[in-house]
Amino acid sequence: MTIATPKFGVGASALRKEDDALIKGEGRYTDDVKREGALHSYVLRSPQAAGTFKIGSLDEAKAAPGVKLILIAKDIAHLGPIKCMAKAKQPSGEEHPVRDIPLLAADRVSYVGDAIAFIVADSIDQAQDAAELIEVDYDAEDAQTDLATALDEGAPLVWPELGSNQLYLHENGNREATAKAFDAATHVTTIQFVNNRLVSNYLEPRACVAEWDDEAGFTIVVGSQGVHSMRRALAQHVFKMDLDKVRVISHDVGGGFGTKMFAYREYPLAMEAARLLKHPVKWTSDRTEHFLTDAHGRDNLVTASMAMDADGRFTGLRIETIANMGAYCHTFGPNIPVIGSTMSTGVYDIQNLDLTIKAVMTHTAPVDAYRGAGRPEAAYLIERLVDACARETGRKPEELRRINFIRPEQFPYKTPTGRQYDVGEFDGHMTQAMDRAGWADFEARRAEAASRGKLRGIGMATYIEACAFAGSEPAHLELNGDGTITLFIGTQTNGQGHATAYSQFIAEKIGIDFDKIIVRQGDTKELDRGGGTGGSRSIPLGGVSVSNASEILAEKIRKLAGKELEAGPEDIELVDGQARIVGTDRAVNYGDLAKGATDPEDLKAMSDIKQDEATYPNGTHIAEVEIDPETGHVDVVAYTIVDDFGVTVNPILLMGQVHGGVVQGIGQALGEQAVYSDDGQLITASFMDYAVPRADNVPFIQFETRNVPSTTNALGIKGAGEAGTIGACPSIMNALVDALDGPLGIRHVEMPATPDRMWALIQDAKGH
Known part of the structure; x- marks a missing residue:
């Protein structure tokens, strides 16, 4: 019983199957979907951040062409x-109380962009023209957009009936034990910083096409990160109808980053309009609407302190976070800071923790999951704090880390927040990264940069995150009469390369060419359930089920072939789409086996492997930066990563995921920030004002893995989709401090480190 190893099994650098169609412009995104007789819709949004309103007569707008x-x-x-x-x-x-998001505001608006009316017309231009004819009388009130003052006495209240802008208080750890650790500490280091608000800016803005059938119910095509959760949100919560009355379809999706996990107002509004008008209704966001209304990310104020003994060991960690929720409680928004906080102690053996989170409402767009969903915030906190501890105590950052790393013999290791780390060799990947980055030779490069008038710094971050959280992802395989194999799975690719990665599991077990494997996602009619894509779960959970289902189907194919060839299943090998008796030329192809099968179940396999604990990817990022003190401009001139992802399914796909995450981290560290004015206007609502990274901001990224297989995942995989984002910000910001501390004594830089911010810091330090 053998399977000939295919060219593109697990571990191979198979090129993406998806790219040929996408490069040729043959992708099918939501806005590409055309329906006969489709109408177009537009949302009238509030220009005011806070206050009450009344809508006047709609007669003129309704009579518009x-x-x-x-x-x-x-x-x-x-x-x-x-x-x-x-x-x-x-x-x-x-x-704690919640403020769900109404489909349309009734008499009060809470942020600029709040939805007031939904207009449907023959064309989008006509819908926009009609919106201008709707008279809205606003009684504007003072807005609260500053997170730092949101809890001050007299601050404008987002929801006055709550009596405060505080949504909830969350605590974790042991306050009394931590206080004792601080009392006994030889040294305490404290930092304060802002984790800046971000806009995800995926390539494809949100869109939907909704239809109604009196018998079948709704069908909606929408770019999502999982059609099944979208169906639940729309059917059960909005329309209060059976799930089978709502069909959700996602075709190609141009980026998600967490922000497309959720249902948004426009989807049920388009559905209700389609039901009332008996016509398909289409809605497509423009980029400004994306900036104004799609869930934002991050936005925290943090104070953190570390207690240390005389040997530099961390004895206690105290964290106070104020987290911005925005104007409404978005789908998972209130839980994002809490999820992140469970990773607060990072890769370090810290026994005592006192953690407090205050979630705060403001007159701004709601905040929810954005690539990493709280874990980048946690890594940024601990890695900036560890570097500050090293500087204040005169230790090298790598030495202080080595003193405090959780050692391999301590695993499995339970953190003060209850996380259960299974394995880790943190010193191993840090040492390897330092070697690859030329850490020991850095001072020569600093001196050379100084000769050119530049300030050069080097910084590291040794991170760990939790992903592929406990759960499962069912995989269904079917052998077709033409010899192809179809996989049905409830994850949703947003550009990660699922069709390629899943095909590698199937090809390895069944011996079939890539081009004969069809991966089907994104249709609730084809699959009754699925967990969607988020939290780096698709391959660690879905891949395990696909692999197991492939083994089941392979065994069924061998049994069918054994009967056909009059041989035992154990004597059948699977290779190149054929079942063959080992050592002979007697074979039957998969298509003929499928056509001859009398029981359809002989051609199907299903697996739903459950995972009981999260996986914990970890690694070291090392960044080198150069600062021009005359302009404040920052260049990331070198970037090195050594990651531990357990098992690598496809090195090229993995590299692409890590590179993309690092670039998003560079964006947050050096340019991106959503900024509101005092009266609630988003003044960074376009690419003219919001600085996403460009190609010339990105250095060559040297990437390697030093993998220790996970023991909680059946295949040892740890997940990788968010890791690049998690390690990038602290390594870059630590490098900036390293560049500025020696010559100028600057030990704190806020994100984003824009040229104007850097120039002002340098001028202040020089006394100018």
């Missing part, structure tokens, strides 16, 4: 809101 329907809040009172699906645990045990 091409207008078919205008919906306001009273027209959809029978529909539910976009519900908040996550709540944080409070010390009292009481549930």
Whole structure:
């Protein structure tokens, strides 16, 4: 019983199957979907951040050319809101209040971009023209957009009936034990910083096409990160109908980054309009709407302190975080800071923790998961703090890390927040990264840069994250009459290369060419359930089920072939789409086996492997930067990574994921920041004002792995989709401090380190 090893099994650097069609412009994104008789829709949004409003007569707008329907809040009172699906645990045990997102605001707006009316017309231009004819009388109120003052006495309240802008209080750790550790400490280091607000800016803005059938119900095509969770949100929470009355389809999706996991207002509004008008209704966001209304990421104020003994060992960690929720409780928004906080102690053996999170409402766009969903914030906190500890105590950053790393013999290791790390060799990947980065020779490069008038610095981050959280992802395989194999799975590719990676598992077990494997995702009619894509779960969970289902189907193929060839299944090998008796030329191809099968179940296999604990990818990022003190401009001139992802499925896909994450981290560190004015206007609402990284901001990235297989994942895989983002920001910012501390005594730099911010820091340090 053998399987000939295919060219592109697990571990091979197979090129992406998806790219040929995408490069040729043959991809099918939501806005590419055309429906006969489709109408177009537009959302009238509030220009005010806070206050009440009244809508005047709609007669003129309804009579405008091409207008078919205008919906306001009273027209959809029978529909539910976009519900908040996550709540944080409070010390009292009481549930905190939530403010779900209404499909349309009724009489009060809470941020610029809040939805007021939904206009449907023959064309988008006609819908926009009609929106301008709707009279809205606003009674504007003071807005609260500054997170730092949101809890001050007298601050404008987002939801006055709550009596405060604080949504919840969350605590973790042992306050009394931590206080004792601080009392006994030889040295305490404290840092304060902002984790800046971000806009995800995926390539493809959100869109949907909704249809209604009196018998079948709704069909909606939408770019998502999982059609099944989208169906639940729309069917159960908004329309209060059976799941089988809502079909959700996602075709190609141009980026997600967490932000496309959620249902948004426009989707049920388009669905309700399609039901009322008996016509398909299409809505497509423009880039400004994306900036204004799609869930933002990060946005925390943090104070963190580390207690150390005389030997430099970390004895206690105290963290106080104020986390911005925005104007409403987005789908998972309240839980994102809590998820991140469970990784607060990082790769270090810290026994005592006192952690407090205050979630705060402001008159800004709601905040939710963005690539890493709290874990980048946690890594940034601990890695900036560790470097500050090293500087204050006169130790080298790598030496202080080595003193405090969790040692291999301590695993499995339970953190103070309850995380259960299974394996790790942190010193190993740090030492390897230092070697690859030329850490020992850095001072020569610093001196050379100084001769050119530049300030050069080097910084590292040794991170760990939790991903591929406990759960499962069912995989269904089917052998077709033409010899192809179809995989049905409930994850959703957003550019990661799922069709390629899943095909590698199948090809390895069944011996079939890549071009004969069909991967089907994104249709609730084809698969009854699925967990979607998020938290780096697709390959660690879905891949395991695909691999196991492939083994099951391979055994069925051998049994069918054994009967056909009059041989035992153990004597059958699977190679190049054929089942063959080992050592002979007697064979039968998969297509003929499928056609001759009498029981359809002989051609199908299903697996749903459950994983009981998260996986914990970790690694070391080392960045080198150069600063021009005359302009404040920062160049990332070298970047080195050694990561531990357990098992590598496809090195090229893995490298692409890590590179993309690093670039997003560079964006946050050096340029990206969503900024609101005092009156609630988003003043960074376009690419003219919001600085996403460009190709010339990205250095060559030297990437290697030093893998220690996971013991919680059946195949040893740890997950990699978010890791690049998690390690990037602290390594870059630590490098900036290293460049500035020696010559100028600057030990703190806030993100984003824009040229104007850097120039001002340097001028202040020089006394100018």
